[in-house]
Amino acid sequence: xxxxxxxxxxxxxxxxxxxxxxxxxxxxxxxxxxxxxxxxxxxxxxxxxxxxxxxxxxxxxxxxxxxxxxxxxxxxxxxxxxxxxxxxxxxxxxxxxxxxxxxxxxxxxxxxxxxxxx
Amino acid sequence: xxxxxxxxxxxxxxxxxxxxxxxxxxxxxxxxxxxxxxxxxxxxxxxxxxxxxxxxxxxxxxxxxxxxxxxxxxxxxxxxxxxxxxxxxxxxxxxxxxxxxxxxxxxxxxxxxxxxxxxxxxxxxxxxxxxxxxxxxxxxxxxxxxxxxxxxxxxxxxxxxxxxxxxxxxxxxxxxxxxxxxxxxxxxxxxxxxxxxxxxxxxxxxxxxxxxxxxxxxxxxxxxxxxxxxxxxxxxxxxxxxxxxxxxxxxxxxxxxxxxxxxxxxxxxxxxxxxxxxxxxxxxxxxxxxxxxxxxxxxxxxxxxxxxxxxxxxxxxxxxxxxxxxxxxxxxxxxxxxxxxxxxxxxxxxxxxxxxxxxxxxxxxxxxxxxxxxxxxxxxxxxxxxxxxxxxxxxxxxxxxxxxxxxxxxxxxxxxxxxxxxxxxxxxxxxxxxx
Numbered sequence: 406x407x408x409x410x411x412x413x414x415x416x417x418x419x420x421x422x423x424x425x426x427x428x429x430x431x432x433x434x435x436x437x438x439x440x441x442x443x444x445x446x447x448x449x450x451x452x453x454x455x456x457x458x459x460x461x462x463x464x465x466x467x468x469x470x471x472x473x474x475x476x477x478x479x480x481x482x483x484x485x486x487x488x489x490x491x492x493x494x495x496x497x498x499x500x501x502x503x504x505x506x507x508x509x510x511x512x513x514x515x516x517x518x519x520x521x522x523x
Numbered sequence: 524x525x526x527x528x529x530x531x532x533x534x535x536x537x538x539x540x541x542x543x544x545x546x547x548x549x550x551x552x553x554x555x556x557x558x559x560x561x562x563x564x565x566x567x568x569x570x571x572x573x574x575x576x577x578x579x580x581x582x583x584x585x586x587x588x589x590x591x592x593x594x595x596x597x598x599x600x601x602x603x604x605x606x607x608x609x610x611x612x613x614x615x616x617x618x619x620x621x622x623x624x625x626x627x628x629x630x631x632x633x634x635x636x637x638x639x640x641x642x643x644x645x646x647x648x649x650x651x652x653x654x655x656x657x658x659x660x661x662x663x664x665x666x667x668x669x670x671x672x673x674x675x676x677x678x679x680x681x682x683x684x685x686x687x688x689x690x691x692x693x694x695x696x697x698x699x700x701x702x703x704x705x706x707x708x709x710x711x712x713x714x715x716x717x718x719x720x721x722x723x724x725x726x727x728x729x730x731x732x733x734x735x736x737x738x739x740x741x742x743x744x745x746x747x748x749x750x751x752x753x754x755x756x757x758x759x760x761x762x763x764x765x766x767x768x769x770x771x772x773x774x775x776x777x778x779x780x781x782x783x784x785x786x787x788x789x790x791x792x793x794x795x796x797x798x799x800x801x802x803x804x805x806x807x808x809x810x811x812x813x814x815x816x817x818x819x820x821x822x823x824x825x826x827x828x829x830x831x832x833x834x835x836x837x838x839x840x841x842x843x844x845x846x847x848x849x850x851x852x853x854x855x856x857x858x859x860x861x862x863x864x865x866x867x868x869x870x871x872x873x874x875x876x877x878x879x880x881x882x883x884x885x886x887x888x889x890x891x892x893x894x895x896x897x898x899x900x901x902x903x904x905x906x907x908x909x910x911x912x913x914x915x916x917x918x919x920x921x922x923x924x925x926x927x928x929x930x931x932x933x934x935x936x937x938x939x940x941x942x943x944x945x946x947x948x949x950x951x952x953x954x955x956x957x958x
Contacts, residue, residue: 407699491701492651493709514698 408446408515409495411485411502431505439487444498448485482508486515537577541570544587545667546747550639551591553702556598559664559692565601569594640665641751642702648717649700656691657720658727663688665747666740676727676737714752718761718816721745725765730920738772741765756810760817763803767823770796781926785832797827818847837866854883858890861897870900888917892927899934908934 419425439445457472473480485502489495492512499512545566552562569590583589647660655677662668662676674684694700705713721744728737745762752758774791775782782788804824807817822843829835844860857880865873874897877890884890895910908931915927 491699492649493701493703493705495698496651512698516697 407489407491407495408517409487409489409498410513410515411448411487411495411499412481412483412511412513428506435501435505438501439485439498444487444489446486446488448483448487450483451481454480534574534578536582537574540577540582540586541573541590542667544590546640546643546665547587548590548594549664549667550643552594552598553643554639555595556602557702559695561598561601562594563664565594565598566590568597572597637751638704640747641704644717644748644751645704645713646695646700646702648713648720649695650713650716651698651700652691652694654720654723656687656694657716658723659684659687660691661720661744662724662737662740665744668740672736676734714755714757717748718757721748722761722764722816725768729768731922732776735772738765738769742769756807756812757814757816759803760807760814760820763800763807763820764816764823766796766800766803767820767827769793770800770827776922779922781922784826789830792827800824801827813846813850815847815851818843818850822847835866837863841867854880854890855887858884858887858893861893865897865900870897873897874901886917888914888919888923888927890914891917892930895930904934 419428436445436448454473457474459470459472459474461468461470485498487495487498489498492514495512499510502510548566548569549559549562552565553559556562556565572593573586573590577583577586643665644661647664648657652660659673659677662673663670668676670685670688671681673688674681677684679687704710721741724737724744725741728734728739728741742762742765745758745765748758749755749762770793771784771787773793774787774789777788800820801824804817804820807813807820813821822840825836825840825843841860841863844856844863848856848860857876861873861876861880864876874894877894877897881890881894891910891914895907895914898904898907898910911927911930911934915924915931918924918927
């Protein structure tokens with residue numbers, strides 16, 4: 406069993422309340438399906454890059470600046486950490502995520518460090 | 524025969540056996556140990572043992588099985604010695620722990636070995652890997668080419684190719700690209716990737732004479748795939764396409780210059796390859812599941828059927844291109860279809876088709892060469908020359924550039940000093956379909 410991060414780019418938030426409701430309905434159903442199959446480990450959405458603060462190690466102290474790291478057209482809007490036997494299984498879940506959010510995603514193997522067991 | 528000659532012959536025979544056994548042995552070792560690099564190293568060690576043993580004792584009846592058993596024993600020894608190995612060894616449990624004697628061990632030719640090769644093909648050609656990595660892995664792991672041979676085929680340095688292979692293997696390991704034949708649902712798209720990798724290896728071999736060995740390697744791999752997946756007509760179609768194209772390889776050049784299909788000496792075509800390719804095409808037609816590779820093979824089969832360019836059955840080829848375009852509506856298919864249209868309905872009709880796809884293929888030299896040919900046949904020499912100039916500017920190979928330069932020169936000679944004949948010229952009957 407491996408753990409994968411499934412990250413969505415560009416929030417592209419639904420425009421109307423109806424769209425939003427439908428979007429949330431798809432996401433909640435998908436997360437329930439992940440949960441029921443023992444795939445879901447953790448996940449959620451990130452607030453806008455405007456809310457980000459960057460910390461960098463400097464001369465003897467950590468320097469703080471308004472974020473994000475880089476101004477880019479694309480940014481990580483959210484992620485799922487899932488369990489999957491191999492890449493094909495992870496990609497099958499990734500396809501469902503794309504169907505639900507209608508945005509490109511990146512699937513990357515998650516490497517456990519420290520206390521996190523993967 | 525002197526002993527020296529005998530030894531040399533043996534060395535060549537052993538080399539050939541290694542080439543054939545490499546993919547099978549690596550595939551099986553990966554299956555056992557779940558690690559590509561370990562499998563490669565173990566097989567390499569086994570080859571060293573084999574090249575000593577076989578030269579004195581002769582080649583065993585099942586060389587691939589001998590290599591697998593020897594490599595497996597080597598790998599187990601190595602694993603027992605290292606800490607990482609002991610851990611892996613523990614995980615593997617009883618699976619790989621028993622040592623075997625290579626001379627007595629039974630290794631069936633069918634069944635597991637073939638399954639392992641098929642698994643390895645699908646791993647190497649996984650769509651999550653970038654195309655150049657798929658090609659490199661396939662040639663290295665299944666074709667048994669050395670890193671240096673793969674590097675030379677793609678005009679990169681050996682360290683660059685080694686790095687490429689390391690990165691590809693890292694992704695397979697880290698992302699856990701599975702070592703398995705895909706499920707029924709995924710099979711069509713995954714097989715398409717395998718076929719396109721093999722065809723890319725073949726067509727890369729067409730680009731330059733020094734890459735010719737890639738073509739025979741591609742044919743060998745396609746043949747192996749057909750044996751592994753006898754029920755996949757597209758795999759058979761790809762093999763037929765390669766064989767029929769390969770049958771004309773010798774006739775395609777004369778003194779280093781390109782010779783167009785129209786001008787080729789058809790007695791130099793390889794009859795046995797044509798017969799094998801055409802037999803596969805006939806079997807595909809009986810199956811009645813025509814897809815792009817089978818249709819392209821059928822088009823090649825029709826060309827190979829004609830004793831002369833004039834005897835070509837253009838209506839049949841046109842109909843096959845219509846069918847191909849209906850299942851694969853790409854600009855390149857449209858380009859080739861336009862060449863057939865020229866023979867059926869004339870250069871004007873072909874030019875209309877070409878103008879429609881020209882924006883899509885503006886950077887493709889063969890599109891401009893085709894336009895140049897049609898314009899020349901229509902008597903529009905100045906525009907034709909401009910099209911050939913653009914083609915020459917875009918051409919990737921030296922042979923293509925020389926050929927196109929010759930067309931430009933002929934148009935200049937015929938156009939400038941002499942008065943252009945009214946209504947066009949039939950001075951040159953060259954065709955754009957070089958191959």
